[in-house]
Amino acid sequence: MATIAAETAMTGRGQYRALVARRLLILAGMAVALCFTLALDMALGPARYSLAEVFSALAHPSAVADQLRVVIWDIRMPIALMALTVGASLSLAGAQMQTILANPLASPFTLGISAAASFGAALALVFGVALVPFAIDYIVPINAFIMAMGAAMLIHVLSQQRGVTTETVILLGIALVFTFNALLSLLQFFASEQALGAVVFWTMGSLTKANWHKLGITTAVLLFTLPFFLRRAWALTTLRLGDDKAASFGIDVRRLRLEIMLLVSLLAAVPVSFVGTIGFIGLVGPHIARMVIGEDQRFFLPASALAGAAILSASSVVSKSLIPGLIFPISIVTALIGVPFFFSLIMTSRKRSW
Amino acid sequence: MVQLSLSGVGVAYGKRRVLSGVDAEDLRGGEVVALIGANAAGKSSLFRRIAGLAAGDGTVTLGGTSRVAGRATPHCCYLPQDTAVNAVLTVYESILLALKQGGAWSVSDEELRRIDGVLRDLEIEDLAFRGLGELSGGQRQLVSIAQTLVREPDVLLLDEPTSALDLHRQFEVLSLVRRLARERGMLVLISIHDLNQALRFADRVMVLAHARLVAMGDPRAIVTPALLNEVYGVRARVETLAGGEPYVLVEGSSRQAA
Numbered sequence: 001m002a003t004i005a006a007e008t009a010m011t012g013r014g015q016y017r018a019l020v021a022r023r024l025l026i027l028a029g030m031a032v033a034l035c036f037t038l039a040l041d042m043a044l045g046p047a048r049y050s051l052a053e054v055f056s057a058l059a060h061p062s063a064v065a066d067q068l069r070v071v072i073w074d075i076r077m078p079i080a081l082m083a084l085t086v087g088a089s090l091s092l093a094g095a096q097m098q099t100i101l102a103n104p105l106a107s108p109f110t111l112g113i114s115a116a117a118s119f120g121a122a123l124a125l126v127f128g129v130a131l132v133p134f135a136i137d138y139i140v141p142i143n144a145f146i147m148a149m150g151a152a153m154l155i156h157v158l159s160q161q162r163g164v165t166t167e168t169v170i171l172l173g174i175a176l177v178f179t180f181n182a183l184l185s186l187l188q189f190f191a192s193e194q195a196l197g198a199v200v201f202w203t204m205g206s207l208t209k210a211n212w213h214k215l216g217i218t219t220a221v222l223l224f225t226l227p228f229f230l231r232r233a234w235a236l237t238t239l240r241l242g243d244d245k246a247a248s249f250g251i252d253v254r255r256l257r258l259e260i261m262l263l264v265s266l267l268a269a270v271p272v273s274f275v276g277t278i279g280f281i282g283l284v285g286p287h288i289a290r291m292v293i294g295e296d297q298r299f300f301l302p303a304s305a306l307a308g309a310a311i312l313s314a315s316s317v318v319s320k321s322l323i324p325g326l327i328f329p330i331s332i333v334t335a336l337i338g339v340p341f342f343f344s345l346i347m348t349s350r351k352r353s354w
Numbered sequence: 355m356v357q358l359s360l361s362g363v364g365v366a367y368g369k370r371r372v373l374s375g376v377d378a379e380d381l382r383g384g385e386v387v388a389l390i391g392a393n394a395a396g397k398s399s400l401f402r403r404i405a406g407l408a409a410g411d412g413t414v415t416l417g418g419t420s421r422v423a424g425r426a427t428p429h430c431c432y433l434p435q436d437t438a439v440n441a442v443l444t445v446y447e448s449i450l451l452a453l454k455q456g457g458a459w460s461v462s463d464e465e466l467r468r469i470d471g472v473l474r475d476l477e478i479e480d481l482a483f484r485g486l487g488e489l490s491g492g493q494r495q496l497v498s499i500a501q502t503l504v505r506e507p508d509v510l511l512l513d514e515p516t517s518a519l520d521l522h523r524q525f526e527v528l529s530l531v532r533r534l535a536r537e538r539g540m541l542v543l544i545s546i547h548d549l550n551q552a553l554r555f556a557d558r559v560m561v562l563a564h565a566r567l568v569a570m571g572d573p574r575a576i577v578t579p580a581l582l583n584e585v586y587g588v589r590a591r592v593e594t595l596a597g598g599e600p601y602v603l604v605e606g607s608s609r610q611a612a
Binding site: 011012013015016017019020102162233234235237238240241242244245247248249250251290291294295296298354 | 446
């Protein structure tokens with residue numbers, strides 16, 4: 001009897017260690033896949049290069065032809081890296097919104113943050129209204145950012161009111177989506193033909209306006225928020241066992257929610273203000289991560305970031321390869337290739353994924 | 355040995371008062387105290403107040419220091435009544451979480467050994483790598499109990515921990531809790547609807563009715579037909595088994611008869 005018990009104890013511990021090893025392997029696999037899509041993203045475009053050419057341009061920039069170096073380093077790399085950063089940021093933001101609101105529908109898109117950003121951008125594009133009078137070069141992203149942060153803060157303040165459940169917060173978010181969409185339509189109604197085109201294009205989301213400067217800001221925000229999430233990994237995972245349990249384990253639940261919501265607002269608002277509305281990633285990236293790796297945030301966080309980055313990077317590849325010479329708006333491609341993939345994951349997954 | 359005392363403890367949610375004036379001195383480590391009373395008598399509220407999860411008047415003193423609302427301590431662990439979860443975690447991971455608050459990212463062998471130990475104590479080793487979402491109500495309850503036990507608290511507050519368990523599991527869990535209380539010098543407060551279990555396993559009972567503590571003491575002295583009539587509105591007998599254990603037999607509703 002004692003030996004059986006001892007063996008079982010070994011298995012429990014051993015099985016857990018094996019589970020952790022398997023997850024690290026999955027993360028490594030996701031990282032490798034991401035590197036592959038990144039290289040592919042840099043190889044494709046009006047001028048097509050082989051992966052070998054891309055790698056040599058990356059490894060020895062001075063040794064390759066000027067044209068190749070300029071195309072890879074100055075034109076394609078900021079866009080390709082922007083896809084990674086934006087995908088990772090939106091997916092992480094969605095993951096943490098789903099965690100703190102305990103709701104599978106939470107994402108920057110469904111909480112109205114993207115819609116608010118679109119409205120802010122349209123204000124600049126249609127009427128030239130600058131919500132902050134300086135930095136006129138960045139009037140569109142700054143407007144979008146302010147509206148997005150405003151929407152996120154409004155959601156947060158409302159969610160702190162007495163008697164507001166996490167389900168109500170989602171309802172409020174969806175109400176915000178409708179409100180901002182109506183306001184956006186109003187702006188479009190009054191817009192000149194040229195401005196209307198700009199608004200429509202902006203709301204479709206596009207990576208093509210990325211440059212090193214915008215990439216720097218987006219990356220800085222991602223790198224700034226990440227340590228906070230990582231430090232709170234155990235507490236965030238525990239939150240999913242319910243507020244009472246988390247609190248009885250010593251977690252200050254209200255403070256944790258506030259801290260994470262503020263960070264998430266920033267994380268969602270910045271990329272959206274630069275690249276426009278890319279709705280699908282923040283909702284689905286975390287779900288894919290949850291399906292393949294579970295919800296232990298030590299693995300779930302990096303997996304969400306990797307999943308989001310990989311989806312957007314792969315979408316960028318597809319958006320360039322469908323019709324040579326034409327780059328499709330990224331959000332269209334993201335949804336069209338992402339949704340079938342997501343459906344097939346849900347249908348083939350034997351385990352519960354929420 | 356831990357000591358807990360309640361003095362004039364009350365709980366109110368907004369204007370609705372759910373509990374007031376609960377005094378209980380000298381609750382000591384090593385004993386099992388059953389909390390009984392009708393639905394909505396304030397049992398869960400009292401637990402939440404003691405755990406530091408609810409605010410209210412009066413003072414809760416644990417080990418010489420007053421409890422502050424909104425702050426839980428590692429010495430006191432509360433098992434909520436509702437154990438439903440939809441997190442995508444295995445049972446093993448969910449128990450690990452109970453151990454890892456504020457700790458490092460790495461997980462030590464000692465921590466895993468404690469989890470293995472608690473799974474063995476509760477005889478749920480076979481559930482270890484099942485998803486939380488795949489468990490039955492009773493299994494979820496056992497996992498929640500494991501999460502509290504693994505923390506090895508000084509005070510354990512169990513809110514109806516056996517409501518979804520079969521007879522065998524009820525008996526096993528309550529025996530285990532009583533044994534751990536004795537061995538570790540842990541104070542266990544347990545709310546329970548099955549009075550026969552309360553009579554069998556508790557050293558003392560606290561009876562809540564109409565938002566107040568109406569009786570407290572040795573279960574055999576406290577649980578009488580008159581009390582059952584007052585608290586639950588039932589006509590009942592309290593008999594004694596051959597082994598000397600008392601048991602309650604409900605004959606009907608006294609409210610209907612009146």
